[in-house]
Amino acid sequence: MTRTPWTPDHVARIERPALPMQSRGGYVVADVQLQLDRIAGLMRAGRPVPPIATSALRRSYLRPGYAPEPVEALFSHVGEWQRQFDEAAHSAATAALADRSSSAESASDERRLNWTRQQQVWVREMQFPSARRSAYEVGEVDDFLDRVLVAMAKGEELPDVQSAKFYMARLGRSGYDSVAVDHFLDQLTRLRPAL
Known part of the structure; x- marks a missing residue:
């Protein structure tokens, strides 16, 4: 797992947030603090x-709570x-794959498929829309896309799209909308390298 x-x-912005209170209708302080503690723990662990x-x-209708907008x-x-960290890591991985593929021998270049830059x-x-129902696990879809990009960078056949299977996101957690992913996979099966 990438750190x-x-x-x-x-971490300091999570451990010492400047969250104003309001007399009624705010978020329950204990609920917010539990989320902040969980986030800080994940951050400290990288x-x-x-x-x-x-x-x-939960909302606190009879007692003071954190104002919703700042939370x-x-x-x-x-x-x-x-999201910014994920994009930077993905870009670095893609650049590394592209560097490795560009150093391949010229003899193998003749047999390579020509996947265009576009x-x-x-x-x-x-980018797939997020969903809570009928959603695929984000990591599994991202791993498959990484395999597709590696194959394209190496000029190889794409992984078998027909056999691509993804676990559904766990109950209560969001994932990639399965309809959007399936539509993308349909488009991917029709994709051909340039001549």
């Missing part, structure tokens, strides 16, 4: 932080930080 390079500043749903947080904004920031960019930049 996520969380900085002490990231692990990725999955998307945080505020829908699981939602903080969780949104964490998601954006994670085709590779199309696969690399594919």
Whole structure:
């Protein structure tokens, strides 16, 4: 598993958040604190932080609680930080694969399939909508896309799309919308290398 390079500043913003209270209708302090403790633990361990749903947080209608907007904004920031780390890691991996493939022998270049840059960019930049129901595990779909990109970079046949199977996302967790992924796989089966 790739480590996520969380900085002490990231951890400090989670451990000591500036979240204002409101007299009624805010999020239950204990619920928010439990999420913040979990996020801080993942950050300190260098692990990725999955998307945080505020829908699981209870509202405190008779007692003071955290104002919803700052809590939602903080969780949104964490998601954006994670997305930026994921993009940087994915770009680095793709660049490393491209470097390795470019150093292949010229004799094998003649037998290579010619996947165009546009085709590779199309696969690399594919973004699936998130869903809670009928959703595939994100890691499995991303791993398959990585295998497709490796095959394209090496000028090889694509992995067998027909036999690609993904586990459904665990109950209560979001994943990639299965309809969108299946539609992408249908398009991928029709993709041909340039002549």
